[in-house]
Amino acid sequence: MLKYIIRRLLMLVPVLIGVSILTFSLIHLIPGDPARSMLGEKATEAQLELLRADLGLNDPYIVQYGRFLGDILQGDLGQSIQSKENIAYEIMHKLPATIELTIFAMIVAIIIGIVAGVIAAVKQYSWFDNISMTGALFGVSLPIFWLGLMMIWIFSVKFNVLPPSGRITAGTGLQTITNFYLLDSILTLDWQAFKDVFLHLLMPGVALGTIPMAIIARMTRSSMLEVMRQDYIRTADAKGLKKHLIVFQHALKNAFLPVLTVIGLQFGLLLGGAVLTETIFSWPGVGRYVYLAVLSRDYPIVQSTILIIAIIFVLINLVTDILYKYFDPRIRYD
Amino acid sequence: MPIQPNPVPDPEPVIIDQQQREIKPRRMWVDSLLRIIKSKTSFVGLCIILILIITAILAPVIAPYSPTDQSIIDRYQSPSGTHWLGTDELGRDIFSRIIYGTRISIQIGLITVGISMVIGVLLGGIAGYFGKWADQIIMRLIDILMAFPSILLAIALVAVLGPSLQNAMIAVGIVGIPQFARIVRSAVLSVKETEYIEAARAIGAKHKRIFLQHVLPNSLAPIIVQATLGIGTAILDAAGLSFLGLGAQPPTPEWGAMLSDGRSALQTAPWVVAFPGIAIFLVVLGFNLFGDGLRDALDPRLKE
Numbered sequence: 330m331l332k333y334i335i336r337r338l339l340m341l342v343p344v345l346i347g348v349s350i351l352t353f354s355l356i357h358l359i360p361g362d363p364a365r366s367m368l369g370e371k372a373t374e375a376q377l378e379l380l381r382a383d384l385g386l387n388d389p390y391i392v393q394y395g396r397f398l399g400d401i402l403q404g405d406l407g408q409s410i411q412s413k414e415n416i417a418y419e420i421m422h423k424l425p426a427t428i429e430l431t432i433f434a435m436i437v438a439i440i441i442g443i444v445a446g447v448i449a450a451v452k453q454y455s456w457f458d459n460i461s462m463t464g465a466l467f468g469v470s471l472p473i474f475w476l477g478l479m480m481i482w483i484f485s486v487k488f489n490v491l492p493p494s495g496r497i498t499a500g501t502g503l504q505t506i507t508n509f510y511l512l513d514s515i516l517t518l519d520w521q522a523f524k525d526v527f528l529h530l531l532m533p534g535v536a537l538g539t540i541p542m543a544i545i546a547r548m549t550r551s552s553m554l555e556v557m558r559q560d561y562i563r564t565a566d567a568k569g570l571k572k573h574l575i576v577f578q579h580a581l582k583n584a585f586l587p588v589l590t591v592i593g594l595q596f597g598l599l600l601g602g603a604v605l606t607e608t609i610f611s612w613p614g615v616g617r618y619v620y621l622a623v624l625s626r627d628y629p630i631v632q633s634t635i636l637i638i639a640i641i642f643v644l645i646n647l648v649t650d651i652l653y654k655y656f657d658p659r660i661r662y663d
Numbered sequence: 664m665p666i667q668p669n670p671v672p673d674p675e676p677v678i679i680d681q682q683q684r685e686i687k688p689r690r691m692w693v694d695s696l697l698r699i700i701k702s703k704t705s706f707v708g709l710c711i712i713l714i715l716i717i718t719a720i721l722a723p724v725i726a727p728y729s730p731t732d733q734s735i736i737d738r739y740q741s742p743s744g745t746h747w748l749g750t751d752e753l754g755r756d757i758f759s760r761i762i763y764g765t766r767i768s769i770q771i772g773l774i775t776v777g778i779s780m781v782i783g784v785l786l787g788g789i790a791g792y793f794g795k796w797a798d799q800i801i802m803r804l805i806d807i808l809m810a811f812p813s814i815l816l817a818i819a820l821v822a823v824l825g826p827s828l829q830n831a832m833i834a835v836g837i838v839g840i841p842q843f844a845r846i847v848r849s850a851v852l853s854v855k856e857t858e859y860i861e862a863a864r865a866i867g868a869k870h871k872r873i874f875l876q877h878v879l880p881n882s883l884a885p886i887i888v889q890a891t892l893g894i895g896t897a898i899l900d901a902a903g904l905s906f907l908g909l910g911a912q913p914p915t916p917e918w919g920a921m922l923s924d925g926r927s928a929l930q931t932a933p934w935v936v937a938f939p940g941i942a943i944f945l946v947v948l949g950f951n952l953f954g955d956g957l958r959d960a961l962d963p964r965l966k967e
Contacts, residue, residue, distance in 0.1 A: 343803060344803075348807055352819075355819055355823050356823075359823050467944075467948065469951060470895065470899075470944055471944055472899055472922075474903060474906045474919075476940075478936050479936070479940070481929060482929055597812060598812050600812050602814065604818060623819075623821075635811065638812065639815075
């Protein structure tokens with residue numbers, strides 16, 4: 330197992346180098362003069378030259394890339410062109426918000442998706458099966474930005490039961506330790522804040538979780554159906570085992586592997602979906618950060634954020650593969 | 664009395680008959696089509712796609728107003744007899760804009776998937792067919808593209824190229840390449856070792872001929888399925904980019920951009936947001952249903 334993990338980690342090296350080259354190249358793919366594009370038409374030649382010198386745009390590409398890579402390895406992601414903020418600090422500060430949102434979305438998706446998938450499989454062709462699978466089909470076709478706005482309209486505008494934006498109501502006075510607000514409120518036993526944070530998470534979490542929920546439900550159903558046809562399930566049934574024991578102890582355990590892969594893949598993709606969700610719900614995470622940077626042409630922020638998200642994405646996929654191997658020792662990658 | 668021979672013997676019917684018996688592939692496509700029509704869900708998908716195409720063609724006939732005509736006194740009218748789906752912040756008729764938007768959606772779907780498919784098939788085909796270092800290089804490149812969440816890579820590419828519908832289509836097209844490349848590569852790998860390819864090689868057929876005439880047609884089913892499902896995803900992603908202001912620019916009646924326009928008036932005029940979203944949903948649903956049906960029909964092994 331350890332050997333496998335080490336081999337997989339080594340295989341990551343070329344991918345990560347490729348990722349760094351691609352993100353580095355972004356700034357050079359800008360048609361025309363990157364400095365002009367960042368500072369706008371009104372910038373003077375002196376300002377442009379200053380920025381070029383600042384970003385080292387006058388050096389040969391290979392020197393620039395070497396510096397880019399060296400800086401990253403030292404944890405230096407440069408500074409924003411507009412606000413001069415330290416990008417690494419900003420990302421570290423905003424990442425917990427995004428991770429909290431994606432984990433919440435994923436938990437919602439996994440619980441509802443697996444329960445719906447299992448029931449749909451056990452009661453194949455029942456009304457529940459039909460409704461939940463139709464719902465799942467609808468779920469994968471929904472534009473989440475539309476779903477998010479409709480939720481705001483229903484739950485914030487019409488019924489005024491959920492907050493339309495942000496992570497927490499101003500003045501709640503939550504003492505932050507980890508910057509994962511839900512966790513912080515538990516650690517400080519601040520239940521008022523916990524409720525507030527939870528209510529803020531509900532809409533963006535469900536909106537972001539809809540697509541993975543639908544995909545997990547479909548995968549669970551088809552995987553369960555496949556397993557339920559196996560001989561050992563029939564044996565378990567024949568020896569009089571209770572239905573719920575068969576379903577959960579025998580079937581779900583074996584049906585879980587393909588579901589796990591889907592969960593891992595979707596978890597990574599949520600980081601991309603977070604850009605849309607965070608924009609709609611004014612969620613102060615890295616998704617909104619990169620979006621605002623794109624709008625203001627603050628390319629160093631775009632580069633760094635995308636690089637960080639890609640690294641997280643690759644790591645999540647790696648963990649999924651390792652878990653897969655752990656749960657199914659029959660898998661051999663040679 | 665000997666039978667009179669037909670003065671003008673007509674060999675045509677016999678030949679056609681023989682040809683029909685020999686051309687098996689045609690039978691496969693007919694079979695698949697029948698299977699799609701028989702399946703309720705994929706039939707619904709097919710109907711949605713047909714309605715979309717007809718609407719796009721007949722847009723000027725169906726739409727009661729011009730999609731770009733502004734009328735400030737009519738702004739934010741709720742749905743009524745004169746404006747079926749209401750009007751937006753510039754008094755434009757939303758129904759007419761959605762109708763014209765079908766043209767843009769079809770354009771987005773076809774162009775993006777076209778980009779993904781042509782490059783993906785080429786890369787995947789080369790990787791699978793030639794193997795060795797070509798395979799290594801191409802698949803590592805694909806790995807790198809796949810190391811980014813797709814919508815994020817698309818956003819980054821548009822950020823660099825500049826916001827426009829054309830660049831959004833290029834970005835979403837590039838992001839879709841890996842799926843095609845991987846599907847084609849594995850299809851080619853499984854076809855490559857078959858005896859008829861060996862036979863073609865034995866009679867001295869060139870690589871190009873073997874690939875285009877023998878390998879590609881036999882890898883076609885998964886490519887078509889991916890293309891159909893890909894159109895849905897492409898429309899969704901491009902709408903997302905337009906929603907963020909990185910795709911179609913005003914006054915283009917693109918559904919994602921329309922949704923974005925309506926955001927500021929969500930409290931007072933929710934219909935401006937609601938209807939374009941429903942349009943996106945229906946079209947994506949149509950391609951997803953039809954794509955699922957195609958997969959079941961073209962690849963019976965995957966069927967339950």
